[in-house]
Amino acid sequence: MTVAAHRTVVPDEHHSAAVDYEPISVDGKTVVVVxxxxxxxxxxxxxxxxxxxxxxxxxxxxxxxxxxAAAARERGAAALEHTCDVTDRDSLDAxxxxxxxxxxxxxxxxxxxxxxxxxxxxxVTDDExxxxxxxxxxxxxxxxxxxLDRADLESVVNVASLSSALGIEDLAAYSAAxxxxxxxxxxxxxxxxxxxxxxxxxxxxxxxxxxxDAYAEGSHRYERIVExxxxxxxxxxxxxxxxxxxxxxxxxxxxxGETITVxxxxxxxxx
Numbered sequence: 105m106t107v108a109a110h111r112t113v114v115p116d117e118h119h120s121a122a123v124d125y126e127p128i129s130v131d132g133k134t135v136v137v138v139x140x141x142x143x144x145x146x147x148x149x150x151x152x153x154x155x156x157x158x159x160x161x162x163x164x165x166x167x168x169x170x171x172x173a174a175a176a177r178e179r180g181a182a183a184l185e186h187t188c189d190v191t192d193r194d195s196l197d198a199x200x201x202x203x204x205x206x207x208x209x210x211x212x213x214x215x216x217x218x219x220x221x222x223x224x225x226x227x228v229t230d231d232e233x234x235x236x237x238x239x240x241x242x243x244x245x246x247x248x249x250x251x252l253d254r255a256d257l258e259s260v261v262n263v264a265s266l267s268s269a270l271g272i273e274d275l276a277a278y279s280a281a282x283x284x285x286x287x288x289x290x291x292x293x294x295x296x297x298x299x300x301x302x303x304x305x306x307x308x309x310x311x312x313x314x315x316x317d318a319y320a321e322g323s324h325r326y327e328r329i330v331e332x333x334x335x336x337x338x339x340x341x342x343x344x345x346x347x348x349x350x351x352x353x354x355x356x357x358x359x360x361g362e363t364i365t366v367x368x369x370x371x372x373x374x375x
């Protein structure tokens with residue numbers, strides 16, 4: 105994206121002083137994307153790479169990390185390869201140290217860790233419940249704490265989910281964890297402001313490798329989603345990435361404690 109120079113608004117009777125417009129740009133920022141090697145997280149990594157950020161896409165799988173970092177470099181970005189397990193503080197410490205050593209600091213963190221248990225309230229086991237919350241909720245908290253201690257953090261974006269607001273069957277643990285992300289985002293924004301802005305994006309129904317079967321064209325869920333969504337289609341990972349770029353940019357410098365829903369108009373369509 106070509107970034108225009110700052111524009112100055114000429115004062116008139118409604119403006120007592122000139123106003124500088126801050127651009128939607130992440131050029132030169134260093135961003136760690138937790139869970140940034142597949143699905144929505146990978147799309148966020150590559151969007152940031154295209155927009156000029158230094159990126160650190162991380163997950164537990166070395167092959168995915170290497171492939172995503174290579175794709176980011178193909179788009180002109182500097183990228184660091186480093187695996188990480190958000191359930192392990194030592195692993196997070198090593199990630200933060202490596203990122204700071206490579207780039208000098210970390211400006212922003214995007215939290216999009218992946219863990220899911222397809223089980224209802226009646227059937228989800230204690231182990232499944234604990235695993236999903238440990239990755240999706242506690243792992244986000246561990247990550248934020250780790251980078252607060254080691255970097256000049258400016259912004260955090262957490263990936264939330266419509267499952268926290270809508271009744272989606274067989275996603276009890278995941279829905280609970282994402283509901284926690286909503287509350288955590290608001291609380292963290294208050295605790296860490298004004299130095300660190302904390303926001304979230306709430307994707308709607310997005311076709312990823314993890315959800316491809318559930319949202320396949322012709323399936324019952326596909327027809328219901330497409331019928332209700334104002335945009336008239338299932339979401340794509342890249343649809344979510346633009347909102348994240350905005351929230352990490354100077355254009356969002358007065359935005360914190362907010363959750364931006366990106367669902368193609370699904371939520372407001374009551375009928």
